[in-house]
Amino acid sequence: MSVHELAKQLQNGIVPTVLDVRTDSEWNAGHIDGAIHIHGGQLQDRFAEVPRDKPVTIICGTGYRASIAASFLKREGYEGITNVVGGMTAWKAAGLPTTTDTGD
Secondary structure, three states, X not given: OOHHHHHHXXXXXXXXXXXEOOOHHHHHOOEOOOOEEOOHHHHHHOHHHOXXXXXXXXXXXXXXXXXXXXXXXXXXXXXXXXXXXXXHHHHHHOOOOOEOOOOO
């Protein structure tokens, strides 16, 4: 899915689980409000934190790590998995909003 499609879904109240699989430093520099953060290298140990009852949209820096995470989730039986093309690089280039709030 494109960053514009994801932004439109979020603006229209269609709220998939946005899973950000980037590093802590990338996450802390800015992420999509409401996203959950699980570093891609930890995902296989943290599947229980990813809801199974709604679509999951995965984002990383450019799309590569998200595609790997999508493969892991599909292998675990998750459905409705999408990857954001261009990742946060495309999101920021499009001027879409980010937050540095960690929700703590």
